[in-house]
Amino acid sequence: MTTLVTATSTTARPRPVADVLTMLRRSLLRAVRYPGLTVFLVAGPLVMLLLFVYVFGGAFGAGVMPGVAPGAEGRAAYLEYITPTLLVITVVGGATSVATSAAMDAAGGIMARFKTMAIAPGSVLSGQVLGFLVQALAALVLVIGAAFAMGYRPGAGALDWLALLGLFALLGLALNWLCVAMGLNSRSVESASNAPMILLLLPFLGSGFVPVDTMPAAVRWFAEYQPFTPVIETARGLLAGGAGLEGAVAAQAVGWCVVLGVAGYAWARSLYRRERRL
Amino acid sequence: MPGNTPAPAIEVAGLRKSFPTRTKKGDHVVLDGVDLVVPTGTVTALLGPNGAGKTTAVGVLSTLLRADAGTVRVAGHDVHDDPGAVRASIGVTGQITAVDDLLTGTENLRLMADLHHLGRAAGRRRTAELLEQFGLTEAAGKPVATYSGGMKRKLDLAMTLVGAPSVVFLDEPTTGLDPRSRRTLWDEVRSLVAGGTTILLTTQYLEEADRLADHVAVLDGGRIVAEGTPAELKSVHDAGSLDDVFLALTEPPTGDGSADDPATSKENVR
Numbered sequence A: 001m002t003t004l005v006t007a008t009s010t011t012a013r014p015r016p017v018a019d020v021l022t023m024l025r026r027s028l029l030r031a032v033r034y035p036g037l038t039v040f041l042v043a044g045p046l047v048m049l050l051l052f053v054y055v056f057g058g059a060f061g062a063g064v065m066p067g068v069a070p071g072a073e074g075r076a077a078y079l080e081y082i083t084p085t086l087l088v089i090t091v092v093g094g095a096t097s098v099a100t101s102a103a104m105d106a107a108g109g110i111m112a113r114f115k116t117m118a119i120a121p122g123s124v125l126s127g128q129v130l131g132f133l134v135q136a137l138a139a140l141v142l143v144i145g146a147a148f149a150m151g152y153r154p155g156a157g158a159l160d161w162l163a164l165l166g167l168f169a170l171l172g173l174a175l176n177w178l179c180v181a182m183g184l185n186s187r188s189v190e191s192a193s194n195a196p197m198i199l200l201l202l203p204f205l206g207s208g209f210v211p212v213d214t215m216p217a218a219v220r221w222f223a224e225y226q227p228f229t230p231v232i233e234t235a236r237g238l239l240a241g242g243a244g245l246e247g248a249v250a251a252q253a254v255g256w257c258v259v260l261g262v263a264g265y266a267w268a269r270s271l272y273r274r275e276r277r278l
Numbered sequence B: 001m002p003g004n005t006p007a008p009a010i011e012v013a014g015l016r017k018s019f020p021t022r023t024k025k026g027d028h029v030v031l032d033g034v035d036l037v038v039p040t041g042t043v044t045a046l047l048g049p050n051g052a053g054k055t056t057a058v059g060v061l062s063t064l065l066r067a068d069a070g071t072v073r074v075a076g077h078d079v080h081d082d083p084g085a086v087r088a089s090i091g092v093t094g095q096i097t098a099v100d101d102l103l104t105g106t107e108n109l110r111l112m113a114d115l116h117h118l119g120r121a122a123g124r125r126r127t128a129e130l131l132e133q134f135g136l137t138e139a140a141g142k143p144v145a146t147y148s149g150g151m152k153r154k155l156d157l158a159m160t161l162v163g164a165p166s167v168v169f170l171d172e173p174t175t176g177l178d179p180r181s182r183r184t185l186w187d188e189v190r191s192l193v194a195g196g197t198t199i200l201l202t203t204q205y206l207e208e209a210d211r212l213a214d215h216v217a218v219l220d221g222g223r224i225v226a227e228g229t230p231a232e233l234k235s236v237h238d239a240g241s242l243d244d245v246f247l248a249l250t251e252p253p254t255g256d257g258s259a260d261d262p263a264t265s266k267e268n269v270r
C-alpha cells in the first residue's frame, strides 16, 4: 500500500466546450439518420397551417378581426393571426422530440456509458437540447416559408426579425431543457412524449387561435396567466413590426422562458445525476 | 509489505449496497460487506448466481452507483471522493449493450475518440485499428441498427477500449457471441493484460473464467464466499470444473431473491 499507481491514469483536463460540440454533432447526425422526429417537427405545423387557414380560416378570420368579411378576406386575416402561433407550436414540437430522444438514450444504456466517461457531465443533455434547437430553428424557416407562399406578408423589420429569433431561441432552450427532464422522468421511450404533449395544448388554451376575450371567464383567466399567451402576443407584435406590442407583455414572455428554462435545467440535471443501472 | 509492490488496481473493502423496496419496509440488501482486491495487470472473474449483485458491484466500481458503506478505490482513486479521476482511468462494457443504434460503427467509435479528445488523425487511426481488431471493418459504414446482436456487442467492446483505459470492467462480455468471436475476445483480453491493463469481468461461462482469469471470486448472499485461482478453487472443492465449484458454493434460489442470508461464511483459499 506504499506506492501510488502512477500508471496510465491521467487526470484529464475537462473540456466542456469540446464535449458539448461533440454531443451536438452526435445529435444532428442522429437527426440525419433518423429523420422521423425532424419531419414531424415541420409536418405538424404545416398541416395545422393548411387546415386552419383553408378550412376554418374563412369563418374564423371574420371572427378574430372586426370588420373582416368571411371567405377569402377572412382567410387572409386568419393566416396573419395564427402564423405566430404556429411558429411557437413549431418550437414546442421540437421540445417534444427532445423528450423522446433523451428517453432513448436513457433506455439504451448509452447514457450509462457516457456517465462512466471523464467528459463534461452537462454535455450529454446539452448536446440534445442544442441539437433540437437547431432543428426547431430550421423548421421555423420552413414554416415561415410556407406561410409566405400562402400570402403572408408580415410588417416586421430587420430588428423585429432579430428579436423574434432571440425570442424563439430562448423559448426553445427553455422548453428543450424542460422536456429533456420530462423524457428522463418517463418510464419508457413510448411514454416520453406524453408529458410534453400538454405543452402542445397550451397555445389552444390561450390567445393562439382565437382572442382571449371571447372565452368564458374561467378559461379566460387561465389563458391570460399561462406562459404561452405573452409569448404568442410578443411574437405577433414583433411580426407586425412592433405594432401594439406592450413592453410588459414582452417582459412577461422573457420572464416565463427564464423561469421554465431554469426549472427545467435544474430538474434535468438532478435526473441525470440519479443512479443509473448498467 | 515489500516497498515495490504496486498498489492494486481495484481495492474494495466492506462494500455495502442496498436498494429501496417498494412493497416491504426496509431495503433489499444486495452487497453486504464485499472485500475484493484485484492486482494491477491481472484478470479477475467475478462469478455468482443471477441476482447475486455482480452488475451492482460493477456499477459501484464504475461510479454509476453510490455505495452505502465501505471504501472502493479504482486505479488509485476513491470512487466517492474523486469519481472524475476514476472515470478517466476506466472503460466499462455493461451488461446492456451501450451503442448508438442510429449511428454507424465508425461514427460510434469516432464519437468515443472525440470524447477522449484524441484529435482528428489519432481518432481515425484508433477507429480503424479497433474496427479491424474486432472484425467490423466491412460493417463499419452501416447503421448499428442493422447489426446482429453479436456485432453490436463487439462494437460495444471496441468503444470501451478507444481511450486505452488502464482498468476495464466487462459485465458478461461474451453473452451472445459465437465461439470464434468469444475466442477473439479472449485473445483481446490477454493482449490487454500483457500490456498492463487490469480486467474485472463477470461471466456465466465458467469455462471462460477458467481459461482467462488469474483470480476468481464467487459472490453469493451479498459476500465473496470464495476466491482464489481457478486451480486452487477446483482442488479445494475436489471438483473437475468451475461449474462444480459454483454449484457447491452457491445457494439454490430462495424465491424472493433476497441476499441477506448470513449462513454463507466467507472462505478464502489463498
Ligand SMILES: Nc1ncnc2c1ncn2[C@@H]1O[C@H](COP(=O)(O)OP(=O)(O)OP(=O)(O)O)[C@@H](O)[C@H]1O
Pocket: A277, B019, B020, B028, B030, B048, B049, B050, B051, B052, B053, B054, B055, B056, B057, B095, B257
Ligand atoms: N436499481 C435497482 N433497484 C432495485 N433493485 C435493484 C436495482 N438494481 C439491481 N437490483 C436488484 O439487485 C439484485 C442484484 O442485481 P444485479 O443485477 O447486480 O445481479 P447480477 O449478479 O448482475 O445478476 P445477473 O447474473 O442476472 O446479471 C437483484 O435482486 C436486483 O433485482
Ligand SMILES: [Mg+2]
Pocket: B054, B055, B056, B095, B171
Ligand atoms: Mg448482471
